[in-house]
Amino acid sequence: MAKNKILATFRVDEDDWEAFKQWSEKRGNSASGELIRFIESALGKATLDDMDTVDKKIEAAIASLRAELVREIASTKK
Numbered sequence: 298m299a300k301n302k303i304l305a306t307f308r309v310d311e312d313d314w315e316a317f318k319q320w321s322e323k324r325g326n327s328a329s330g331e332l333i334r335f336i337e338s339a340l341g342k343a344t345l346d347d348m349d350t351v352d353k354k355i356e357a358a359i360a361s362l363r364a365e366l367v368r369e370i371a372s373t374k375k
Contacts, residue, residue, distance in 0.1 A: 325352070 309317075314328070321331045337343045 325356075 317331070318328045321328045324331065326334070334343070
């Protein structure tokens, strides 16, 4: 575990937790990652909008790499 980090535990409705984990996965993140994003936003360390912009840039980069990989695979099959 990283320096100056603690393990935080809390109680939450089981169905809500499962739904939140699924929602987080659809966003390409873990439930813990989404909670950290929220905490950082609430403390003014980052905004969720800024983080969404970063997410979109990462998604665009992944899409570009995926397209390049598909082209490479297609060219090797010729």
